[in-house]
Amino acid sequence: MYYSRSVDPLSRSPWSTPETVAGFAQSSPNAVLMRFAQDELSRCGGGRALDLGCGAGRNAVPLARMGWDVVGIDLSRPMLDAAAKRSRDERLGGRVQWMLAPMDAMPARDASFDLVIAHGIWNLARSGAEFRKALGEAARVSTPGAGLFVFTFSRNTFPPHTDPVPGESFVFTQFSGQPQCFLSADQLVTELGSAGFAPEAAVPLTEYNRPGPGTLRSGTPPVIYEAGFRRQD
Numbered sequence: 251m252y253y254s255r256s257v258d259p260l261s262r263s264p265w266s267t268p269e270t271v272a273g274f275a276q277s278s279p280n281a282v283l284m285r286f287a288q289d290e291l292s293r294c295g296g297g298r299a300l301d302l303g304c305g306a307g308r309n310a311v312p313l314a315r316m317g318w319d320v321v322g323i324d325l326s327r328p329m330l331d332a333a334a335k336r337s338r339d340e341r342l343g344g345r346v347q348w349m350l351a352p353m354d355a356m357p358a359r360d361a362s363f364d365l366v367i368a369h370g371i372w373n374l375a376r377s378g379a380e381f382r383k384a385l386g387e388a389a390r391v392s393t394p395g396a397g398l399f400v401f402t403f404s405r406n407t408f409p410p411h412t413d414p415v416p417g418e419s420f421v422f423t424q425f426s427g428q429p430q431c432f433l434s435a436d437q438l439v440t441e442l443g444s445a446g447f448a449p450e451a452a453v454p455l456t457e458y459n460r461p462g463p464g465t466l467r468s469g470t471p472p473v474i475y476e477a478g479f480r481r482q483d
Contacts, residue, residue: 259350260326268328275306275332280369283309283399284316286453286478290365290397291317297364300391302353302384303371307333307346314346318365321358323351354383358391365397373403373472376429378418385445392481398447404473405434406460425472438475446482453478 260266287299296317301310304322306329314320314337324330330348337346351357353371366388375381388398408424415421420433433441435455442448449455455477461470 257327263326266326266328271306271326271328271332274308274329275336277306277308279309279312280399280401280476282453282476283367283369283401284312286397286399287313287316287318287365289452294364298362299365299367300356300358300363300388301367301369302388303369303374304333304348305329307336309367309369310346311336311340311342313365313367314342315340318345320346321349321363322346323349323353323356325350325352354380354387356387356391360390361393363391363396364393365399366392367399369399369401371402372400373431375421375431377421378431381420381431382441382445385441385447389445389447389481392446394481394483396481397450398442398479398481399453399477400438400442400479401474401476402438403430403432404457404460404475405432405437406457406473407432432472433475435475438477442479447479448482450478450480 264270299313299318299320301320301322304310304324307322310320310322310333322333327350330350334348372381372384375384408422412424415423415429420431420437421429422432423429439449455475458474459471460473
């Protein structure tokens, strides 16, 4: 099922090229997310999961296979087409739905998901305002006590002296030439706390790819934060 749009909003973007879609279609699920989701499924005895920026279904399809009823949203129609093909091939039936929708204005009811996945999507916000709106939407559609899995860019991608976009505190253009969000650990926890999410001890905040002292940063992958949170009542 698709949200009611006939055009691919990312048709001129690298996200919709055949090469990028094919790469995402072959990507493995996030193993930490899968363990967290299995524990959450046992805790709540079933439920609905929302995969923000689901791409070609690398996480959404395994979650549906695990037993979650999944809604995957993305802004790339070719990505959603690839995800839908994968779910058909695996005969998942109505256990997974696909929607063409933005992360900051989702066509979903309040308090309708027991697990929310923000895997490599919130870092694509182009401003702090867009980032906070996306967090607010995630909070709106989460049930009280819902789990949240976050995988996003770290401020430590850049040297300490790197300046953000004027007027912004965690938006930088130095990585790709486009504004993207790179938060410090404190900023991430604070922003999510303001949206109603508290850190979840089962998935402690972990940082990946951080370069050592004196390491050259040019051409290196972004530093990544991975963490679990929980929607407060």
